[in-house]
Amino acid sequence: MKLRDIQRLLQAEMLSGTEIQLEKDIASACSSDLMSDVLAFSRSGHVLLTGLANVQSIRTANITGAKAVVYVRGKKPDAEALELAKLKDIPVLTTRCMMYEACGLLYQNGLLGVSLLENVQPSAEVRDYNSFSRSFEIAGRNFSRGGSVSTTIKDIFEDIGIDSAIIRRTTTAAYEAEMNVVMYAERGEMIVHVTPDLVHLQLRDEGPGIPDIGLAMQEGYSTATPEMRERGFGAGMGLPNIKKNADRFEIFSEVGKGTRLEIYFDLHPVRKNEA
Amino acid sequence: MKLSELSGLLGLATHQSQGRFDVEVSGAYASDLLSDVMGFAKEKNVWITCQTHENIVAVAKLRNLAAIILVNSHKPDEATLRLAREENVIIFSTSESAFAISGKLFNLLAKQNH
Numbered sequence: 046m047k048l049r050d051i052q053r054l055l056q057a058e059m060l061s062g063t064e065i066q067l068e069k070d071i072a073s074a075c076s077s078d079l080m081s082d083v084l085a086f087s088r089s090g091h092v093l094l095t096g097l098a099n100v101q102s103i104r105t106a107n108i109t110g111a112k113a114v115v116y117v118r119g120k121k122p123d124a125e126a127l128e129l130a131k132l133k134d135i136p137v138l139t140t141r142c143m144m145y146e147a148c149g150l151l152y153q154n155g156l157l158g159v160s161l162l163e164n165v166q167p168s169a170e171v172r173d174y175n176s177f178s179r180s181f182e183i184a185g186r187n188f189s190r191g192g193s194v195s196t197t198i199k200d201i202f203e204d205i206g207i208d209s210a211i212i213r214r215t216t217t218a219a220y221e222a223e224m225n226v227v228m229y230a231e232r233g234e235m236i237v238h239v240t241p242d243l244v245h246l247q248l249r250d251e252g253p254g255i256p257d258i259g260l261a262m263q264e265g266y267s268t269a270t271p272e273m274r275e276r277g278f279g280a281g282m283g284l285p286n287i288k289k290n291a292d293r294f295e296i297f298s299e300v301g302k303g304t305r306l307e308i309y310f311d312l313h314p315v316r317k318n319e320a
Numbered sequence: 321m322k323l324s325e326l327s328g329l330l331g332l333a334t335h336q337s338q339g340r341f342d343v344e345v346s347g348a349y350a351s352d353l354l355s356d357v358m359g360f361a362k363e364k365n366v367w368i369t370c371q372t373h374e375n376i377v378a379v380a381k382l383r384n385l386a387a388i389i390l391v392n393s394h395k396p397d398e399a400t401l402r403l404a405r406e407e408n409v410i411i412f413s414t415s416e417s418a419f420a421i422s423g424k425l426f427n428l429l430a431k432q433n434h
Binding site: 074075076077078079082085086094096097118143144145146148149150151152153157158159265267271274275277280281 | 347348349350351352353354355356360368370371372373375392394395397416417418419420422423424425426427430
């Protein structure tokens, strides 16, 4: 289905984008207002249908490789979100349809969802990279900046030519980890190391710490406030999502001091198996 | 369509069955933003969401919704189940995404109206 078909079926208004972008093929759809769910279950090439109109919707679309974002129930993205969509070249539409009707109309016309079982990670291409290391400050409690480090990292990874499947996994984990710092800590730092063999993300924050890591790792367990939830986070998917995407994941936390995450991604899984 | 028939046709798993399965479903509302559901869901709608925390029970109760369907194999929290049992709010889950289950339900209800 082309984006133009989606526009027609939903009688949607295009808020950003070009005529040429309306010819894009859309492979699947993901509808959610919780960005962790989108990060966990969408597959690149999808259209994101959402009622979440803040900048996190566009950052999530960018990180998951969405080809377009459609806001439902007549919602329009705020200025910051629209600006980012233009910068990232993601077409943005708005429809008066409710989420349920929008999904129903697109499904009826042949667009597919992505189910849990189908959502397997494609294997990575083997390439060589130059080593690279950089540190980024994360401002705690600043929701509107939240995710900006991860989208910057995505741009850098694309520039150095890391395989797109690995970029998706690394930036999804980075984004979840970054949002945890934003939501819970005063400040934090993400250090990114890329070697020819792996990507290593190290996150350190000055936050409240996690009293029971086992509990925090359980899917659905959340200490989020209503504000975090209304912003599309805090569904208790963050840490499990990081673990799911990583090849190795370690977490260290001290109550009252902070939390440190070590997240590793192998760049040459195929080569390693041969050795 | 009655809730009992709908759950059978969609192959939903039942987590909390205290409540009325003979209610005539008026349609559906899909959202993960509780304030949206409070503002826009209609009486006897089924609510499609990935939210599992206990606040969903109060929303379903206050809006007189027919049931809650949790998507992507999400399971209700313990506290959610307990509260739902007290308040007679029926909770289902499905392995389908919100998009796909909305689509299937939309097709089912559209067929029925023709």
